[in-house]
Amino acid sequence: MxxxxxxxxxxxxxxxxxxxxxxxxxxxxxxxxxxxxxxxxxxxxxxxxxxxxxxxxxxxxxxxxxxxxxxxxxxxxxxxxxxxxDDKFFNYSLAAKLGIAIPKTVLLPQHSYIKDITSESLRNLEFPIDWEGIVNYVGFPAFLKPHDGGGWKNVSKIYSLDQLWAEYNLTGTLCMVLQEAIEYDQFVRCYCVGQEKVLVMPYDPSKPYLSGMQYIDVEDYLSPQLHKRVENDVITICKSLGYDLNTVEFAIKDGVPYAIDFMNPAPDAELASVGEKNHKWIVNAMTEFIFRKLQSQPEPLPYRWAQTLDAFVAEPKKAGLKKAADKSEKRIRNTVSKKANKTGK
Missing domain, CATH: 3.40.50.20 (Rossmann fold)
Incomplete structure (x- = not known):
């Protein structure tokens, strides 16, 4: 079983x-x-x-x-x-190298630090930060958000440098990124299961969670060409990150799908949130994935210690096999010797 x-x-x-x-x-x-x-x-x-x-x-x-x-x-x-x-800023950087459209993004030093971090601990840190250079690159509006987080927690939409400073001063020890806000024409959230199966869902991030209005059931929401590009981008991202269950969000502007969030290894799948159609899809897709994994006898991921452990386990086995072979050979020699003695040869 x-x-x-x-x-x-x-x-x-x-x-x-x-x-x-x-x-x-x-x-x-x-x-x-x-x-x-x-x-x-x-x-x-x-x-x-x-x-x-x-x-x-x-x-x-x-x-x-x-x-x-x-x-x-x-x-x-x-x-x-x-x-x-993993973290979101690494994901953005990797995806950009893979040819995925990513909004302009800057990783920011933390505002505050744990108790034992002093100015001497931060001698490698540029001070003051080049805020003007950062905002000239990213532009406004922009999103200030944690480099490792989800659920739209601690996310602020920024329209000016003064607002950026005010919000940044409230972030405490969180490490943040400032990312260009894509004023999208369309928005989609995509399930990906097994790094190959994709469901593209029209989505409105401006609506409240559990409002029943975030997920929009619209046929042919994207053109066939754009739909295919989004699917391919999702698979590329998830294969590169190795996630078997993930969601990828795209803000689409002028026909370009910008991937803005794709570190969601435990994505929302609650019936009351995603709706019956999407809920059934993710349940069925995950069930099929699990049974495929079982049929193919899922191999452990290639961790660094695997070869060491395999070699460590193999040595006693080799020693045991050699010992058994030596015993077997000894028995054969004894048997041959006894037979030779009986026949006088």
Missing amino acids: KKIGILVGREQSFPESLISSINEKGGGKVVAEMIKVGGIRLDESKRYDIIVDRISHEVPYYRAMLKRMALEGTYIVNDPFWWSA
Whole structure:
């Protein structure tokens, strides 16, 4: 029996629907369930074949626990090691090199620092910051937002240098980026599953969450050519970042899709938020992806320690095989010797 673990936060409908879908399709041979964990032992054994992680970015204990489970060969959606290392500014820079349209963006030094950081700790930091050079490059309006965050938290739309300073002074220890605001003609949010399956959803980010007005069910919202470009850009981004479940958002201006947000490894999939049509799509797509992974015997991701561990495990096996071979050879020699003695040869 194969086991799938679902690690969740406050969301309700998506994990419940995914578990139900997997169990129905699995027919007892594949079982999905909510993960229950407490103290994790150093010698913890493998519990799950695949884990779908929806909350470890908010709970450090969960992130550490998932890394430990990955060590036993559990396939984690999404990879906790890369997710820990990733950030939005790196994503923007990588995507730009891959030919994806990205708004002009600048990474800003933090406004404040933890207690033990002093002026001597920051001797490599330019001071004062060249604010005029930054705003001349990015322009207004612009968005000030965390370099690693989501859910539109701590995001401000900026129209002037004075407003930028005022908002920046409130950011504390958050590391921020200033990004050109694309005054879009169209906006889409795209699910991507398995780095290959894409759902392009017309989306209005100006509407409140759970208002029922964010996701717009419009046929042929994009031209076929633009739709294809968006799909290709989504797949390029997700393959490059290695995310098996992600959303990518595009602000489209004058026919150009600018990717503005694509570090969403635990994207919103709640029925009340995304609507029935989109909810069903993501549940079905994830179910199909999980079963494809199980059929192909999911290999652990190529972590640096894998070769060392494989070699470490292989050595005792080789020694054991050699010992067994030596014993077998000794038995054969003894048998031959006894037969020779009996026949006088």
